[in-house]
Amino acid sequence: MWWYIDGTSENGTHAFSLIIFVGSVFSPYYSLAKTRDLQSADPENFCSFNLALYNQDKKIWTMTEFSKKHINRKNDCFEVANSKIEWKNNRIEIEIDEIATPFPKRINGKITVSANKFFLYSTWLDDDKKHRWGPLAPHADVTVEFPGLNLNWSGHGYCDSNEGDEPLENPFYGWNWAKAHLEDDSVLVFYDIKQKKGRERVLPLRFFPDGSVKRIAPPPREDLPGTKWFIPRFMRAEPARPAHILKSLEDTPFIREVCYPLVFWGTDNL
Template sequence: MSDDGQHGITLIAFVGSVFSPYYAWARKRGRADPENHCALNVAIYSKGQRRWAMTERGQRHCARSADQFTIGPSQLSWDGDCLSIDINEVCVPFPHRIQGRIKLWPQQLFAYSTPLDAAEKHRWGPLSPASRIEVDLNAPDLQWQGHAYLDSNEGTEPVERGFHTWDWSRARMRDGSTLVFYDMQAPGADDRVLSLRFTPKGTVEPIATPPVQALPKTAWRINRRMRSAQAVKVQEQLEDTPFYQRALLQFDYAGEPLVAFHETLSVPRLVSPLVQAMLPWRMPRRA
């Protein structure tokens, strides 16, 4: 998010894209190679300049090393201090270009990683929950600075085997801490919740889990919720799809009013045949 709150951006670099219908179809035909299903998802949330791109690339278009990840015409690189993302992507179905460079400077690096499921086949951990970001795009013409969050997810099985639904949120506190709630639900099972505070000193502090606050269903009728002791307000709806939503929420924690990035994923919706048939229209593939 920009310091003035007027701009936002989300980037996700995939090796073995969990949302890819092509990867799912390849797994059904036998053992699929995740390196053959890479993508850079870019979503821009600026007034009058909303753009979204996610083109999957086959293995011959991609390369990875310890400090660089090339995905077709885009790439990510790490120099020990700064993560640079050079973007050259095209949106679909309307062919708007997203082109430029983003730089991210971690304020504190974490080596924290934790299983998300009982079988420990899916892991998550913030690499830098509090970072500074500089956005310099020429398509669209956007330049701004702000605060950012950087994390990592990995799994050794398809997402539908480990999860049903989750609600995730992160919020920046006045003291520079980052508050994260990872709330996972499944029919017939107890909720599994991670409630954590990542401090500027590099410590990870478990916190008491607030009660559930129901949120209005999305336009696609996705159920969603947030952990908060007080009522929660949807400040802005950023993404609303048949299986996934992203929004900015206003809530309160320990008497401090906060704004959270909040996401909900419905795995049954994701893997439904209808949604899998729709996804190529938003996620083209270059083999």
């Protein structure tokens, strides 16, 4: 399972993405352990806080894995070594104490996620109903404080969670996920899922500030330039205003993160 949180500063010059893993899908060690003996490969032995901090053209990245002897799980708190995520004072508080990679540097700071409405929405991703996903705070306010990096900013953000009863690679070839914040504070999410068995699925959902969720008609898929790893990518957009890549944040064999300008119902979104 994982929690995903991201945020962008009000002026658009800073951003972050954070994935907190129990059984990291990006871990070569977890992958090797599953290859050797799937039944004994305990996901709690491969936990991490994968943080990326973006400051214009500068990026700081952390992803140190820890075994289960370094984790502490409670109903309202999850700790991995010295970092933790906690539900406190009706908001999500995240304390980061990590080492940057590939150039070692201690990264200490705090991220706070608050929202007028936290969601309890959850839906199945696969036909066998073994994998579940849902936003916790589709439209959130975030504050980011990393004194040692001279980072202190506020902006808007997003938080969701994904959990499963089996390894992610069992039912899926891959997936494509995108979101857009709209002017009325609702959030669009497009989740395209390619299953190994069964049809391709798409979740085109709009999350409203009052907590309601509406399924919408998905716009057509539009192919975009592939990555340097020859991985295809696409986006859903209205034909009148095709999507294009503004900036590539991550381009690796296992994850691609990009910014797109999108138009929905006549309004520009990112």
